[in-house]
Amino acid sequence: MEKLNRYIIGANASIFQKIDPETNVEVFMPRNDIELKMAIDFAKENDLPITSKGGGSGMSGACTGASREKVVISSMRLKKIHELNFEEGYVVVEPGLTPDELNYEIQQVKPNWKFFVAPSSRDIATLGGIISTDGGGNDAWLAGTMVDNIQEVEFFDYDNNLIVVEKIDNDVNKAKITCSDRKLEKQLKEKDFTLLDIAGSHGVLGFISKIKVDIKPLPEAGKENYAVIHANNLNNFGKIIYELIELDIPLTYGETIVEARHPDISGETHPPMFILKYPTEFDGKIKDICENIENADFTSIDLKKFERMADIRVKMAKRNPPEGFQMALFEGYGIYGKNLLRYEEIITKINDTLRKYTFEPFIKFGHAPSVYYEDNKKIKGIIMHSREKRPEELTPKIVFDAIVDLVSACEEFGVTPKPEHKWPYSKNTMKHKRLVELTEVLGKKFNPFLLDCKLDELADLVL
Numbered sequence: 001m002e003k004l005n006r007y008i009i010g011a012n013a014s015i016f017q018k019i020d021p022e023t024n025v026e027v028f029m030p031r032n033d034i035e036l037k038m039a040i041d042f043a044k045e046n047d048l049p050i051t052s053k054g055g056g057s058g059m060s061g062a063c064t065g066a067s068r069e070k071v072v073i074s075s076m077r078l079k080k081i082h083e084l085n086f087e088e089g090y091v092v093v094e095p096g097l098t099p100d101e102l103n104y105e106i107q108q109v110k111p112n113w114k115f116f117v118a119p120s121s122r123d124i125a126t127l128g129g130i131i132s133t134d135g136g137g138n139d140a141w142l143a144g145t146m147v148d149n150i151q152e153v154e155f156f157d158y159d160n161n162l163i164v165v166e167k168i169d170n171d172v173n174k175a176k177i178t179c180s181d182r183k184l185e186k187q188l189k190e191k192d193f194t195l196l197d198i199a200g201s202h203g204v205l206g207f208i209s210k211i212k213v214d215i216k217p218l219p220e221a222g223k224e225n226y227a228v229i230h231a232n233n234l235n236n237f238g239k240i241i242y243e244l245i246e247l248d249i250p251l252t253y254g255e256t257i258v259e260a261r262h263p264d265i266s267g268e269t270h271p272p273m274f275i276l277k278y279p280t281e282f283d284g285k286i287k288d289i290c291e292n293i294e295n296a297d298f299t300s301i302d303l304k305k306f307e308r309m310a311d312i313r314v315k316m317a318k319r320n321p322p323e324g325f326q327m328a329l330f331e332g333y334g335i336y337g338k339n340l341l342r343y344e345e346i347i348t349k350i351n352d353t354l355r356k357y358t359f360e361p362f363i364k365f366g367h368a369p370s371v372y373y374e375d376n377k378k379i380k381g382i383i384m385h386s387r388e389k390r391p392e393e394l395t396p397k398i399v400f401d402a403i404v405d406l407v408s409a410c411e412e413f414g415v416t417p418k419p420e421h422k423w424p425y426s427k428n429t430m431k432h433k434r435l436v437e438l439t440e441v442l443g444k445k446f447n448p449f450l451l452d453c454k455l456d457e458l459a460d461l462v463l
């Protein structure tokens with residue numbers, strides 16, 4: 001059983017699959033703070049680093065701790081709801097709960113209330129993992145990412161100090177810090193430590209043990225319109241996103257199909273295209289955007305057609321090419337600002353890079369407009385996912401070289417690679433610098449490989 005745990009708890013959804021389970025020296029699945037502290041003590045006594053593990057659905061491989069000797073602490077048994085407060089609109093929960101599990105419990109009491117962060121992986125991703133990657137879902141345009149929906153986080157560092165970080169004035173840049181070790185509390189305050197530091201920290205700061213998150217009632221059913229927009233070319237497509245952002249249109253659903261090399265999809269949807277739902281009073285503004293862009297076609301649709309389009313879009317990630325199989329070589333691109341106006345150039349560069357390594361572009365789709373944080377700045381743009389046709393001759397080297405080249409292409413264009421994960425290994429981001437600085441104070445024993453790994457080490461992990 002112990003051996004099995006090393007395999008099972010070591011599994012993850014990323015391309016970094018070649019992990020030696022023997023390097024998971026000990027695996028803990030604590031049920032409460034006492035057991036959690038014992039697990040941290042064990043790691044300390046044996047001078048081993050710790051990798052925290054949620055649902056393993058992260059696409060960056062950060063929850064693997066690589067093939068270095070370590071202790072793994074899983075949140076799979078930390079699923080308690082400590083407080084459900086509808087009056088003040090929050091819940092206090094343990095980190096192992098998924099959004100689906102949390103919403104089920106909330107809706108047992110009040111069916112029209114919910115927690116508003118909904119990644120597509122919401123049935124498996126845990127709240128601890130989602131804050132550690134600052135995840136978002138297709139409602140992020142209005143609801144924000146995880147950090148926007150959190151009021152307080154508690155975590156333990158390697159010395160078993162409990163650190164509580166509370167958002168002040170509902171501002172992600174302001175926090176009250178409380179810590180059992182007064183000296184550490186002072187150091188963190190001097191560094192202006194906030195929830196934004198925990199958001200996207202990939203487990204390097206400590207083990208998150210408790211989270212206070214916002215819950216809200218669903219908006220009252222009002223009058224909403226449905227539409228599809230056919231952009232007819234990629235630069236028009238980017239321009240439409242640019243304008244929707246400029247005019248701050250409160251879309252309650254904004255999904256896109258950027259390209260689709262499958263007759264069953266392209267025949268019915270004609271990408272590049274948008275599937276939209278929005279308050280009726282914004283109908284005129286959206287039509288105006290399209291009228292001012294040559295060749296962009298706006299069409300009002302009814303609920304039935306909207307549901308049909310949304311269904312095609314959501315099933316794209318599971319659909320294979322007419323011949324062969326799809327794979328997510330490089331899952332996400334965050335494209336924003338003036339870059340939206342040269343969308344065709346960016347897609348051409350991405351597709352040329354894919355082809356250079358024998359990956360045939362298959363489909364691209366994404367949430368737009370959407371938001372994510374980059375180095376503490378809220379970015380508004382598209383989070384675009386890409387799926388490729390799996391080459392017949394596939395080696396770990398091809399996969400890894402292609403990804404490294406795609407990251408360079410992103411850097412050249414100012415595109416954010418994998419916005420859900422901020423490509424955590426990239427050493428030239430402000431986020432990386434900040435995490436290095438913070439781990440100097442908090443100890444360097446949580447997920448240290450993430451901040452100091454070499455490309456060769458990562459390449460070895462690709463299956």
Ligand SMILES: Cc1cc2nc3c(=O)[nH]c(=O)nc-3n(C[C@H](O)[C@H](O)[C@H](O)COP(=O)(O)OP(=O)(O)OC[C@H]3O[C@@H](n4cnc5c(N)ncnc54)[C@H](O)[C@@H]3O)c2cc1C
Nearest residue numbers: 054055056057058120126128129130132135136202203208
């Ligand atoms: C099919 C699919 C669809 C997806 N869709 C989306 C999407 O729409 N939006 C999106 O944002 N992401 C999406 N993702 C990515 C993934 O679901 C998120 O990154 C998710 O937030 C990871 O949560 P997890 O619990 O699985 O964490 P894991 O993968 O287990 O870990 C992720 C990171 O969090 C750290 N961590 C986990 N728990 C703790 C803890 N208690 N304390 C400290 N650190 C911790 C780990 O060390 C690791 O660094 C998708 C993934 C898949 C496979």
